[in-house]
Amino acid sequence: MKLRELQAIYVMWARQMKRFVRAKSRVIGNIVQPVFFLAFLGMGLNKVVALPGSENLTYLDFLAPGIISMSIMFSSAFAGISIIWDRRFGFLQEVLVAPVSRLSIVIGRALGGGTVALIQGFIILIISILLGVKVKAILPAIPFMILSALVAVGFGIMIATFTKDFQGFQLIMNLLLFPMILLSSAFFPIDTMPCWLKVLSEINPLTYAVDGLRGSLMGYNHFPLHVDFLIVLGVCMGVMFLSSYLFNRSEI
Amino acid sequence: MKAIETHNLTKTFNGVIIAVDRVNLSVEEGEIFGFLGPNGAGKTTTVKLLTTLLRPTSGTAKICGYDVVRQRSKVREKIGVVFQEPALDTELTGRENLDFHARMYGLSRKEREERIEYVLNLVDLVDRADDLVRSYSGGMKRRLEIARSFMHSPKVLFLDEPTLGLDARARFTVWNYIKRLNKEEGITIFLTTHYMEEADKLSDRVAIINNGKILVIDEPEELKNRIGKDVISITCSHPEKLREIVERTDLNVVRTTNNLLVVSVNHGEEKIPMIVEVANENGIRIESISLHKPNLDDVFLHYTGRKLGG
Ligand SMILES: Nc1ncnc2c1ncn2[C@@H]1O[C@H](COP(=O)(O)OP(=O)(O)O)[C@@H](O)[C@H]1O
Ligand SMILES: [Mg+2]
DSSP: HHHHHHHHHHHHHHHHHHHHHOOHHHHHHHHHHHIIIIIIIIHTTTTTOOOOOSSSOHHHHHHHHHHHHHHHHHHHHHHHHHHHHHHHTHHHHHHHHHSSSHHHHHHHHHHHHHHHHHHHHHHHHHHHHHOOOOOOOTHHHHHHHHOOOOOOOOHHHHHHOOSSHHHHHHHHHIIIHHHHHHHTSSSSSSTTSOOOHHHHHHHOOOHHHHHHHHHHHOOSSSOHHHHHHHHHHHHHHHHHHHHHHHHHOOOO | OOOOEEEEEEEEEETTTTEEEEEEEEEETTTTEEEOTTTTSHHHHHHHTTSSSSOOSSEEEEEEEEEEETHHHHHHEEEEESSSSSSOOTTSSSHEEEEEEHHHHHHHHHHHHHHHHHHHTTOOOTTTSSBBBGOHHHHHHHHHHHHHHHTTTTTTEESTTTTTTOHHHHHHHHHHHHHHHHHHHEEEEEESOHHHHHHHHOOOOEEEEEETTEEEOHHHHHHHHHOEEEEEEEEESSSHHHHHHHHHTTEEEEEEEETTEEEEEHHHHHHHHHHHHHHHTTOOOOEEEEOOOHHHHHHHHHHSOOOOOO
């Protein structure tokens, strides 16, 4: 890859980071909301829900990786979709007339959005530990966090190439992303789902991201970890190429 | 090689709106080419076609010999653009916007530092360079965008209504930058505008566009000459007598009424002293003289039957 492409990826990333640091109130909101979920839902249902096949894991332990995934994915998807804002405010034109490949632009955007999402994810992870979640290992979870961030940004970019306005974006967020996260086993295990829900969960790529993260963080997983990893990696590469293809094809 | 060359360039939206209709034009290197037309004429669409943001429905266009569809990245290396709507990141500072641009165009660290200082100086934004663009006035944003557009030393610069919404002073400043860029850096400039005066003052040649079609392309003076001569109106004590004298020269009298004599002529400003002189010699007292030179508004009116602004 040419040096210029790397520089473009870097500067796309750096721009997102600067905006992140400057938008303090939004950042706090992005962290506080999932923490509320974790604290209230987790603590509230802790005694109600019994996990199949595990005695020493509480519902809070189960929920924490789900909430971390959810926050990473929402935040990343949003970073991808926010290309709509760049289009609306004209900045996208500046990016698109530059002699830089569309793939680099998509990668830069994905890394920028992904980094922001990961920082938020880690903060929530630390808060979970403070809330008493018994984390087994952090290091093996990192690839899953990175991959789920990239998948979600790419997904967001794909949405942004289809919808030109904010209403369309709201609709897709509520009708597609939210159900996908609900069915990703972020909130409840796959084992206890009714049969038809199980099928939906198993074809949902986010399930493997959440399961992989939970497996590596807590040692509690439905699929073998390497299966999770390979599926998420494949989906990530597919989404990256598809989104840069769509992005390349779309006109201003 | 031509800086810009199009052949039957056409863009339709949704199969019905023909925004750009078989446009043929060719712009020489080093030229300031004015693209004059009312709102909705197809100026912005043409700019987006030439800058690779839109794909032509049919026809072709080349920038510095590179095709805007098949050699898009080559074209992108050659051009700079100031879009009609601001295309700045308002959450970044002016300097950060420039730095973003410099890196996207692959400038080295040394080049970046030099060019950023140079362009900031040129557009007088050194003092405000480290403020968020959000706090800039419309004129400052425009200046920053112009600065940014030629940082990477493009061969061809596209300016889409660069003075839209600016007050008279800011507009004048922008005009000066445009002239300097063209003279000092030798950049070819493609300038769209719906201000007759702007096209007239800045352009070497002007294309008049209406409903996506180019009506005429020529030097501003030629365009004005084409549609008619200057008109001199003289109020004086003996218009009939003055008429007789004047008709012996090459001046063409249009009419006399009461104490008014109307003369149609080329280079009116050069004929006025002569008229005054002969009037004095013959004891005719001149009360007032006015000269109306046809402007591009008249040219537009001539070709379309309607006013440019309306
Ligand atoms: N994206 C688009 N979709 C549909 N119609 C468009 C689009 N962009 C421009 N048009 C139409 O094309 C015509 C030319 O527009 P434009 O190039 O913006 O004109 P100008 O810049 O001269 O004001 C107008 O009728 C406008 O409504
Ligand atoms: Mg326009």
